[in-house]
Amino acid sequence: MQHSFTEENYLKIIHTLSGKDGIEVSTSAIAESTATRAASVTDMLKKLSEKGLINYKKYQGVTLTGLGENLALKVIRKHRLWEAFLVGKLGFGWDEVHEIAEELEHISSDILVERLDAFLDYPQFDPHGDPIPDARGNMPDSEYRKLSELKSGDKAVLMAVLDHSQPFLQYLDRTELNLGIRLEILETNEYDHSYLLRIDDRKDLFVSGQVARHLLVQP
Numbered sequence: 001m002q003h004s005f006t007e008e009n010y011l012k013i014i015h016t017l018s019g020k021d022g023i024e025v026s027t028s029a030i031a032e033s034t035a036t037r038a039a040s041v042t043d044m045l046k047k048l049s050e051k052g053l054i055n056y057k058k059y060q061g062v063t064l065t066g067l068g069e070n071l072a073l074k075v076i077r078k079h080r081l082w083e084a085f086l087v088g089k090l091g092f093g094w095d096e097v098h099e100i101a102e103e104l105e106h107i108s109s110d111i112l113v114e115r116l117d118a119f120l121d122y123p124q125f126d127p128h129g130d131p132i133p134d135a136r137g138n139m140p141d142s143e144y145r146k147l148s149e150l151k152s153g154d155k156a157v158l159m160a161v162l163d164h165s166q167p168f169l170q171y172l173d174r175t176e177l178n179l180g181i182r183l184e185i186l187e188t189n190e191y192d193h194s195y196l197l198r199i200d201d202r203k204d205l206f207v208s209g210q211v212a213r214h215l216l217v218q219p
Ligand SMILES: [Zn+2]
Pocket: 079, 083, 097, 098, 099, 101, 164
């Protein structure tokens, strides 16, 4: 069955909002993420429910069915593979690829995705450090924590970013906060939740609490 861009984006958003434990997602949370009026969200939810992609009852939260979950993972897989391709093979910066991948993720050819995956030698993570589901929908393990959850004296490796916007990624480039670097927390400041970091044992850098909340690390 063919699904529209919008339907696929809704499934992706529900997947993200419901998290690993598959909690129920409210209509208002979806309306907020999609910047859409609640009435339009309700119409779309009815449609997705009729197609067997979500469990939806009026005035209750929404969850993905097995079918919906599979489709969401497929779209996420394509998005992340295309990002890996754009950065790894076409020379794009990691700050330039999200919007392009938002379009490419809706190409429906399965054989294209499988060839792309093989061409890239089956990458497990995309350029932002997000895990890429395999063809059966299995995600590689990534039990990361936010940098903002660590305390003074802790050491960790920077593994992924939670914000894919250009200003954020360009800030990371300028300050050389690249994936794979080792961080040590020298100081945490309770007043503004900022951090003083030592990077790869060679330089120190202050980051704001806002930045620390968007960096994922492996302690
Ligand atoms: Zn992206």
